[in-house]
Amino acid sequence: MGTSSTAQRGRGRPRKMAVPEAVTTALRLVDEEGLDALTTRHLATALDVQAGTLYRHFATKQALLAAMAEELLAGCGDPLPDGLTWREQLAVLAGRLRTALLSRRDGARVYAGTHSVGPNTLGFADTLVGVLLETGLPAEAATRTMFTIINFTVGHTLEEQAARELTGSDLPGALLMLHTALDPHVYPNLAAAEPTLTGTDFDGHFTHGLNLLLTGLTDPPPPARSAS
Structure with missing residues (x-):
């Protein structure tokens, strides 16, 4: 036996x-x-x-x-490439977070609402805040901006992974329901935008949203000239 x-x-x-x-x-x-x-x-x-x-x-x-x-989040806080502007650095960091969450099924759901104090999580946050501090933002504003970037990235990835879970007949059925609901006489603006509404260009959606967010950040003030 x-x-x-x-x-x-x-x-x-x-x-x-x-x-x-x-x-x-x-x-x-x-x-x-x-x-x-x-x-x-x-x-x-x-x-x-x-x-x-x-x-x-x-x-x-x-x-x-x-x-x-x-x-x-392993590797998300690694040193950034040289020669990037601060906006490019923030885009790289947000992209790393999205890639990390997408690397696992339900990755965004796993991450959302957690409060890890491990070196991967704190290292990523420290790098992100550090870039924002270098722009001249005070610590409070830099930290709030960090939360905004992370929350946007996690929220986008939650929606992205939920959409990717629609497989087989679920996705065509969902798209058909949306197409049927978009009566151009009732919702003319949405009907005109149907290709974008029903598209799956998640990279494009993420880049567009992140660019809007980063554009809202003002450029750091120029250094003060010393009195001659």
């Missing part, structure tokens, strides 16, 4: 689990089944550990999500 993995460990001794292993497995499960299917029990089964083992490392599911979000 075969023996179970627990028996093979001897007298039911609990399997040891490393936090990185749990985070990697949780992200894999989300890729395979979506965030809604991720539960502590499901993750514990995939790791072959008791649920209590997970709770020792992640007291709540929110703590697990924060650890997953921290892993998603």
